[in-house]
Amino acid sequence: xxxxxxxxxxxxxxxxxxxxxxxxxxxxxxxxxxxxxxxxxxxxxxxxxxxxxxxxxxxxxxxxxxxxxxxxxxxxxxxxxxxxxxxxxxxxxxxxxxxxxxxxxxxxxxxxxxxxxxxxxxxxxxxxxxxxxxxxxxxxxxxxxxxxxxxxxxxxxxxxxxxxxxxxxxxxxxxxxxxxxxxxxxxxxxxxxxxxxxxxxxxxxxxxxxxxxxxxxxxxxxxxxxxxxxxxxxxxxxxxxx
Amino acid sequence: xxxxxxxxxxxxxxxxxxxxxxxxxxxxxxxxxxxxxxxxxxxxxxxxxxxxxxxxxxxxxxxxxxxxxxxxxxxxxxxxxxxxxxxxxxxxxxxxxxxxxxxxxxxxxxxxxxxxxxxxxxxxxxxxxxxxxxxxxxxxxxxxxxxxxxxxxxxxxxxxxxxxxxxxxxxxxxxxxxxxxxxxxxxxxxxxxxxxxxxxxxxxxxxxxxxxxxxxxxxxxxxxxxxxxxxxxxxxxxxxxx
DNA sequence: GGAGGCGATGACAGCCCCGTGACGTCCACG
DNA sequence: CGTGGACGTCACGGGGCTGTCATCGCCTCC
Numbered sequence: 001x002x003x004x005x006x007x008x009x010x011x012x013x014x015x016x017x018x019x020x021x022x023x024x025x026x027x028x029x030x031x032x033x034x035x036x037x038x039x040x041x042x043x044x045x046x047x048x049x050x051x052x053x054x055x056x057x058x059x060x061x062x063x064x065x066x067x068x069x070x071x072x073x074x075x076x077x078x079x080x081x082x083x084x085x086x087x088x089x090x091x092x093x094x095x096x097x098x099x100x101x102x103x104x105x106x107x108x109x110x111x112x113x114x115x116x117x118x119x120x121x122x123x124x125x126x127x128x129x130x131x132x133x134x135x136x137x138x139x140x141x142x143x144x145x146x147x148x149x150x151x152x153x154x155x156x157x158x159x160x161x162x163x164x165x166x167x168x169x170x171x172x173x174x175x176x177x178x179x180x181x182x183x184x185x186x187x188x189x190x191x192x193x194x195x196x197x198x199x200x201x202x203x204x205x206x207x208x209x210x211x212x213x214x215x216x217x218x219x220x221x222x223x224x225x226x227x228x229x230x231x232x233x234x235x236x237x238x239x240x241x242x
Numbered sequence: 243x244x245x246x247x248x249x250x251x252x253x254x255x256x257x258x259x260x261x262x263x264x265x266x267x268x269x270x271x272x273x274x275x276x277x278x279x280x281x282x283x284x285x286x287x288x289x290x291x292x293x294x295x296x297x298x299x300x301x302x303x304x305x306x307x308x309x310x311x312x313x314x315x316x317x318x319x320x321x322x323x324x325x326x327x328x329x330x331x332x333x334x335x336x337x338x339x340x341x342x343x344x345x346x347x348x349x350x351x352x353x354x355x356x357x358x359x360x361x362x363x364x365x366x367x368x369x370x371x372x373x374x375x376x377x378x379x380x381x382x383x384x385x386x387x388x389x390x391x392x393x394x395x396x397x398x399x400x401x402x403x404x405x406x407x408x409x410x411x412x413x414x415x416x417x418x419x420x421x422x423x424x425x426x427x428x429x430x431x432x433x434x435x436x437x438x439x440x441x442x443x444x445x446x447x448x449x450x451x452x453x454x455x456x457x458x459x460x461x462x463x464x465x466x467x468x469x470x471x472x473x474x475x476x477x478x479x480x481x482x483x484x
Numbered sequence: 485g486g487a488g489g490c491g492a493t494g495a496c497a498g499c500c501c502c503g504t505g506a507c508g509t510c511c512a513c514g
Numbered sequence: 515c516g517t518g519g520a521c522g523t524c525a526c527g528g529g530g531c532t533g534t535c536a537t538c539g540c541c542t543c544c
Contacts, residue, residue, distance in 0.1 A: 098385065103378055112273075145418070147418065150420075161466065161467070161530080161531055162467030162531080194533090195534065198534080200491065200492075201492090201493090204491095215492090222490095225489095225490075437522070442502070443521085443523085445503095464502070464503090466502080466530080
């Protein structure tokens with residue numbers, strides 16, 4: 001467990017050799033690189049010298065108390081921890097949860113289940129990015145998260161109304177295309193016939209929130225005599241801007 | 243699969259030999275006793291003659307329709323069923339879940355994932371005691387222990403009602419996603435059509451218990467004209483707060 | 485350069501949507 | 515049989531959203 005490798009590394013902290021041996025075997029069989037230590041002091045040293053991807057920590061430990069080990073582990077690094085607790089000991093469990101344990105297994109437990117939980121926690125904690133499953137639209141400093149129904153500009157959330165949001169999304173999804181007001185009314189509003197000025201006004205309000213300079217729009221551009229078009233920011237190097 | 247044994251027995255129903263062979267191998271490797279049949283008629287006969295602990299059922303079957311097989315299986319005995327469905331075919335999946343399938347996997351799927359689901363379903367249905375372990379959801383000072391059906395905030399247990407709990411768990415499991423009231427009614431309440439205000443009111447009550455300042459919600463955020471969204475506390479460094 | 489037309493702007497009224505308080509019912513428990 | 519909590523529903527009120535219009539400015543074409 002000294003070198004970075006494709007395999008994820010798990011540190012098992014338990015003073016009972018029977019437990020740690022079985023657990024270690026199962027984890028290795030599941031493809032993990034496993035290290036085992038028998039008390040809290042060693043666990044801290046080991047974790048500091050060679051940080052694992054996850055720690056399986058028995059709360060009942062000789063010497064240093066398990067919760068204390070847990071606290072210090074977390075003080076060193078935000079490593080995911082799966083706790084092993086006695087069935088009855090609810091207080092420890094609560095304290096552990098509060099301190100930030102990622103999961104727990106009560107004794108007696110099936111090694112297979114422990115492996116499942118370890119995998120599950122690693123999956124959860126290693127892929128917070130994959131959570132952003134929804135489609136993301138992007139243009140310059142503009143970011144639209146469809147699933148979240150959220151618009152960011154320069155990292156800050158933008159307060160768009162429902163209509164403004166719909167309009168922006170439609171335009172972003174169809175960049176570099178000019179649309180007449182009729183088309184926009186039909187596509188965004190779902191209306192067949194209506195007052196064109198509705199579109200005009202909403203475009204204005206959208207510009208005020210989306211354009212660097214609303215009076216000289218670079219994103220939502222008017223095509224005189226026709227309608228509007230979304231122009232994505234050109235990908236330019238700095239000198240081209242001069 | 244004729245005698246009761248320590249190993250749990252799984253019946254795989256799929257007409258594609260490639261699929262059933264791979265699935266069978268993985269399940270056996272995971273310690274299950276596996277039987278494979280290729281069509282629905284045989285599946286029913288087999289299940290009746292020698293009831294398995296769980297059935298893996300492909301919904302796309304020659305001869306008897308998969309859903310029909312499912313219905314008759316359940317008519318015979320309350321055996322847990324994990325469905326295999328085509329990715330696009332949401333209608334079948336919904337019907338299956340509606341009828342009481344315990345889990346589903348969409349094609350293409352990884353055999354390992356299927357094994358995990360099979361194990362998970364069996365654990366759920368066969369070992370209510372082992373449920374004393376739990377997946378933990380977390381956001382800031384909020385901690386939800388699914389197995390314990392327990393919610394902590396700042397270390398103190400929170401008195402949520404059943405609906406409030408369901409709502410919170412659903413939102414926590416789907417953070418950063420905006421849901422309409424219809425969607426929430428369907429997902430959390432299991433209703434098809436109902437009064438939207440039901441959602442509104444429950445959101446309010448949940449906020450009163452979960453939000454630091456219920457009148458300025460930061461967790462359960464309303465998306466005007468759309469619905470609600472759960473925003474996890476941002477993980478920020480100090481300087482970003484300025 | 486001037487006239488006509490189109491788009492931008494500011495303002496406003498109606499309305500929709502959300503939050504809130506309150507009430508009736510159902511169910512569990514004493 | 516009475517009590518209390520949970521749940522769904524409703525009426526009310528306020529604030530924001532939305533569509534419309536009049537006016538002004540600017541683009542286009544002659």
